Amino acid sequence: MTISSIAQHLPALLIAVPLLTAFLTPLVGGVNRSLRVLWVFLGIAATSAIGLALAWKVFTYGTVIYVFGAASVTQTLPPDSGGIPIRIIFEVDAFSALMIVIASLSAFAITIYSLMSESECSGQDGFYALLFLLVVGIMGMVATGDLFNFFVFLEISSLAGAALVAYRVDKGVAVEAGLKYALLSTLGALCVLIAIGLLFAQYNVLNIAALASRLQFTTLDKIALALLVVPLAMKCGAVPMHFWTPDTYTTAPSSITALLVVSSQASLYALFRILFSLYGHLIHFSYATFGWFVIILGVLSMFVGVTMAIPQKDVKRLMAYHAVSQTGYMLLGVGVGLAVLGDRTALNAYGLTAMAGGIFHIINHAMYKGLLFLTAGAVFYRVGTRNLNKLGGLGHTMPWTMVFFMIGALAIAGIPPFNGFASKLLIYESVFRFSPFLSIIAMVVSILTLASFVKVFHSIFMGPRREEFAAAREVPPAMMLGMGLLALVVVLFGLIPQTIIDGLIMPCVTALVDRGAYMASILGGH
Amino acid sequence: MNLAWTLHTGFGAWNPAIWLAAFAVAVVVTLLIRAWGRKDYRKGTNQTKPFISGNEEPSHSGGHIPASNLYWGFLESLKAYYERLVPLHTGVPTDYLIWLLGVMAVVMVIGLVI
Numbered sequence: 001m002t003i004s005s006i007a008q009h010l011p012a013l014l015i016a017v018p019l020l021t022a023f024l025t026p027l028v029g030g031v032n033r034s035l036r037v038l039w040v041f042l043g044i045a046a047t048s049a050i051g052l053a054l055a056w057k058v059f060t061y062g063t064v065i066y067v068f069g070a071a072s073v074t075q076t077l078p079p080d081s082g083g084i085p086i087r088i089i090f091e092v093d094a095f096s097a098l099m100i101v102i103a104s105l106s107a108f109a110i111t112i113y114s115l116m117s118e119s120e121c122s123g124q125d126g127f128y129a130l131l132f133l134l135v136v137g138i139m140g141m142v143a144t145g146d147l148f149n150f151f152v153f154l155e156i157s158s159l160a161g162a163a164l165v166a167y168r169v170d171k172g173v174a175v176e177a178g179l180k181y182a183l184l185s186t187l188g189a190l191c192v193l194i195a196i197g198l199l200f201a202q203y204n205v206l207n208i209a210a211l212a213s214r215l216q217f218t219t220l221d222k223i224a225l226a227l228l229v230v231p232l233a234m235k236c237g238a239v240p241m242h243f244w245t246p247d248t249y250t251t252a253p254s255s256i257t258a259l260l261v262v263s264s265q266a267s268l269y270a271l272f273r274i275l276f277s278l279y280g281h282l283i284h285f286s287y288a289t290f291g292w293f294v295i296i297l298g299v300l301s302m303f304v305g306v307t308m309a310i311p312q313k314d315v316k317r318l319m320a321y322h323a324v325s326q327t328g329y330m331l332l333g334v335g336v337g338l339a340v341l342g343d344r345t346a347l348n349a350y351g352l353t354a355m356a357g358g359i360f361h362i363i364n365h366a367m368y369k370g371l372l373f374l375t376a377g378a379v380f381y382r383v384g385t386r387n388l389n390k391l392g393g394l395g396h397t398m399p400w401t402m403v404f405f406m407i408g409a410l411a412i413a414g415i416p417p418f419n420g421f422a423s424k425l426l427i428y429e430s431v432f433r434f435s436p437f438l439s440i441i442a443m444v445v446s447i448l449t450l451a452s453f454v455k456v457f458h459s460i461f462m463g464p465r466r467e468e469f470a471a472a473r474e475v476p477p478a479m480m481l482g483m484g485l486l487a488l489v490v491v492l493f494g495l496i497p498q499t500i501i502d503g504l505i506m507p508c509v510t511a512l513v514d515r516g517a518y519m520a521s522i523l524g525g526h
Numbered sequence: 527m528n529l530a531w532t533l534h535t536g537f538g539a540w541n542p543a544i545w546l547a548a549f550a551v552a553v554v555v556t557l558l559i560r561a562w563g564r565k566d567y568r569k570g571t572n573q574t575k576p577f578i579s580g581n582e583e584p585s586h587s588g589g590h591i592p593a594s595n596l597y598w599g600f601l602e603s604l605k606a607y608y609e610r611l612v613p614l615h616t617g618v619p620t621d622y623l624i625w626l627l628g629v630m631a632v633v634m635v636i637g638l639v640i
Contacts, residue, residue, distance in 0.1 A: 180619045187623060191630070222637040230630040241629055243615055243622045286640045293633070308611065311601055313593055353536045388593035417542035422533055429537040455596045463590030495542050497533040 008073060010054040011066035011090040014100070014139050018047045022132035029125035037115055040128050044111040047135060051104030058097035059507060063521045065145075066090040076522045085207040085522055091145030093518060094507035098359070099142035099269045101504070102366045105489060106262045107135050113374055113482025114255040116475070117381055127167055133160035134259055141266040145522065147196050148206045150270065151189060154235075157263050158185035165252040165260070177251040184244050188231030195227035208278055209522035212515065217282040228274050235267035238331060239300040242324045246308075249320035250386075254377020255482075257316065258370035261323055265362055268327065272334055272512060280341075280515040291339020298331030299438060302445045309452050315376045315386045318456060319369070322412060325445060326365045332442060333358020333427045334512075336434045341513070350433040355509045356501060357426030363504070364419040364493060368411035371486040375405040378475045378483065379460055383468075388459040390468075395461035397472045402461045404483040409457060411490045413450035419490050422497035 006013070021043030029036035058064050066073050068088040076085045092100070111131065118127060137157025144150050162185060166178025199221070200206055203214045215221055234241035245264075249257045275283075275290060283290050305325025312318035337355030340346035378401045379394060380386055395402045411418035414425075424446060432439035474480070493500050511518065533540045567573055575583055601608065 180622065183619050184622055184626065187626065219638065223634060226630055226634040226637050230626065230633055233629075234626050240614075241622075241626050243625065246615070247617060289636070289640055293636075304611065307604070307607070308615070310597055311608065311612075350536065390592075392590040392592075416540075416545050422540065422542075425533070425540055426535055429535045433537070451597065451600075455593055458591070458596070459593040464586035466590070496531055497540070497542070498531065501533065 007053070007057065009066075010050055010057065011064060011092060011143055012068065013050045014047070014054060014143060015136055017050060018043065018132045018135045018139065021047070022129045022136065025129045025132065026125040029128075033124075036124065036128070040111060040115060043132060044108055044135075047132075047139075048104040048108040051100045051139065054092060055097040055101045055104070058092050058094060059503065063091065063093040063511075063517075065521055066092070077524070083523075084205055085210050088149050089145045089207060089522060090143045091209065091518070091521055092143050093521070094504075094511040095269065095273070095359070096142050098363060098504055098508050099266060100139065102265065102363050103135065103138045103142065103262055105485070106258065106366055106370050107138075109482045109485040110255045110258050110370065110374070111482075112485070113377070113479050114253075116478035117255055117377055118253065121168065123167070127164070130160045130164050130167070131256070131259070133157075134164060134256075134263065137161075138259075138263050138266045142269050145208050146206050147199065147208055147211065150208075151192050151196055154192065154267075154270075155189050157266065158182070158189060158235075161185070161256075161260055161263055164256045165248050167256075168253055170251055174251040177247045180244050181248045184234065188234055191227040191231045195224035198224040198227070207522060208273070209519040212278050212280065213519050213523060215279065215282055217279075221279075221282070225274070225279055229271060232267045232271040232274065233297055236264045236271060237301070237324045237327050238297040239304045239324060239328075242301065242305070245324050246317045246320040249323065249373075250314055250317040254316070254373050254380065257320075257377075258373040261369050261373070262366055264323070264327070265366055268330060268362065275338060276341075276512040277515055277518045287342040288339050291335050291337075291341070294331050294335030294338055295438065298328040298333075298335050299441055300328070301325060301331060302328030303441065306445045306448045306452065310448065310455070313388050315379070315388055315391075315456060315460065316373065317386075318388075318452065319372050319376060322372075322449060322452065323365075323369055325449065326361070326369065326412065328445070329361050329424065329427055329442065330358045330365070332431060332438065333361065336431050336438075337509075337513075340434065346434075347513075350430040352506075352509055352513070353426055354430035354434065355512065356505050357423050357430060359508045359512075360423035360426060360497075360501060360505045361420075363500075364411070364423045364490070367486050367489045367493070368408045368418070368420055371404060371483055371490060372408040372412065374479070374483045374486065375401050375408060378404075378479055381475055381479070382472045388456065391460045392463040392469075393461075393465045394469060394472060396465050397469070398461075398474050400474055400480055401483070404480075404487050405457065405461070407487045407490055409453035411494070413453055414446040415450065417491075417494045419493035419497070422494055422500075426501075 025039060028039040065076060067076055070087055076089055077083060118124060134157055137153050137160055140153030141150060141157060144153060162178045162182035165181050166175045168174055199211055202220060203211055205211050205214065237245040249260060252260060302325050305321050305328060309318045309321035312321060333354045337351045340351040382398065385391065411420040414420045428439050428442055431442060531541055531543045
């Protein structure tokens with residue numbers, strides 16, 4: 001297989017490599033432990049390299065189309081198909097590519113961390129098989145251009161995620177959390193499946209671009225829209241459907257929690273894809289209504305998330321509520337863009353900037369929230385408790401973990417010069433033009449976020465050494481490397497925000513707004 | 527001014543390099559002020575002990591303020607808000623489903639009306 005051949009089949013390899021790694025892990029693990037570690041490392045390194053290479057290709061040359069099972073991987077409309085894209089097609093545009101970058105970076109750092117944090121636990125073959133299946137689900141959700149195929153990957157990620165949440169039984173608490181996640185995910189996926197059925201029954205196509213070109217916004221289309229949007233909002237943790245988030249994120253192993261954040265963001269991606277690329281022009285008469293729906297979800301998520309975080313005593317539960325809160329910023333930014341989508345003047349004046357802020361916050365949040373969950377896992381790894389009332393003085397013995405935590409905490413609070421500040425600044429300034437009140441809420445939520453993480457920092461790392469943690473010491477190098485990689489991205493994105501905006505974020509905004517280009521990639525004629 | 531690293535928000539600009547430079551200057555000024563302090567300061571002597579009305583300084587062990595003691599005033603002032611919000615987080619999966627279905631019903635009605 002030549003390099004050009006590999007480059008041509010990157011979208012297929014993005015799924016095939018982690019899938020193969022997942023199913024062969026139990027086999028390799030049966031030989032010996034060291035071989036499994038090597039296998040898992042090579043698997044995630046290859047997956048991430050493929051993901052980054054594909055993203056580079058998209059950002060350099062434009063949207064990548066991949067048709068499975070066709071004589072030519074770019075032949076979306078076979079001559080005898082009647083103009084219908086009948087095969088499974090991956091359509092990787094800039095927004096998909098950004099999500100692939102997020103998944104690749106996060107999965108790599110998280111897996112390296114897991115190789116050490118889970119090294120003393122049993123059932124590692126199943127653990128890594130499920131972890132790779134979760135990666136498959138996330139990659140597939142953000143790469144596919146087919147609605148039914150999206151449902152399949154949504155199910156893969158949900159089931160793998162639920163199994164991983166429940167994997168370390170923890171006296172039944174983790175199993176209960178896994179059950180909740182599975183129950184809500186299954187019901188949500190069922191709604192998505194019904195919506196797909198409603199659309200397929202009317203238009204005979206499953207490809208998103210083809211569907212977008214045929215939708216008439218009938219009553220059934222409106223019902224399908226609700227059946228698609230609400231479960232995806234639930235999956236990304238939007239208030240008032242966020243209740244599963246703290247339960248699930250708290251009990252899952254910390255590395256898995258960090259990956260579940262990325263999984264939630266894949267749902268957020270799908271939510272935006274449905275609203276912009278699929279239904280886009282059909283809701284032109286009511287952009288403001290749909291925009292305000294997303295904005296209200298965002299504001300509720302921001303405020304309820306942060307205020308629920310402040311009284312928490314379990315560090316991971318506190319961070320889980322902050323994940324809800326930060327999702328609110330993304331919804332707010334993109335929601336403002338959606339609300340003014342029909343007003344070209346407002347869109348150019350501040351709508352595109354708001355969307356850029358919201359989308360930039362997706363990748364920033366994945367990095368710093370992943371980092372924060374890994375630091376919480378590092379603390380638990382050494383002292384065996386997540387209870388903030390029992391922790392204290394660990395700054396003396398775990399200085400690197402403390403530094404990584406500080407980077408993540410300052411980033412999530414929007415303190416310069418870290419990445420969270422850059423995306424929040426874009427959101428504050430652009431949303432202020434739309435509604436000063438919303439912008440002020442966003443700033444107040446940031447202040448409360450800082451207050452919350454000051455409490456966590458004080459509770460875990462400050463104070464005199466405690467006798468019960470006398471044996472605590474810094475975590476092993478592999479865990480530090482995982483945290484360090486994410487911390488590096490947090491710092492780097494904060495130092496060169498305009499480069500990231502120009503290179504990664506604005507192409508995503510364009511991809512979302514230019515619905516015609518998304519359709520033309522499959523159907524031609526743009 | 528179009529400096530490298532400058533983020534243009536459309537309404538203003540932000541340059542982390544300038545911020546870092548300002549931060550570095552602040553650190554240097556702080557260190558300079560500190561350097562002008564008393565030179566007869568000796569660690570481990572009575573100079574370093576806090577004056578607590580002549581009483582001995584209590585042991586540091588057990589002196590850590592736990593998380594629950596922080597932000598008491600904030601939580602107390604928002605007691606009415608928390609008394610309504612916290613009970614909604616029941617931990618019961620069927621309650622979670624009701625919220626999901628409720629929101630979906632509302633969205634569906636709005637979608638059908640417009």
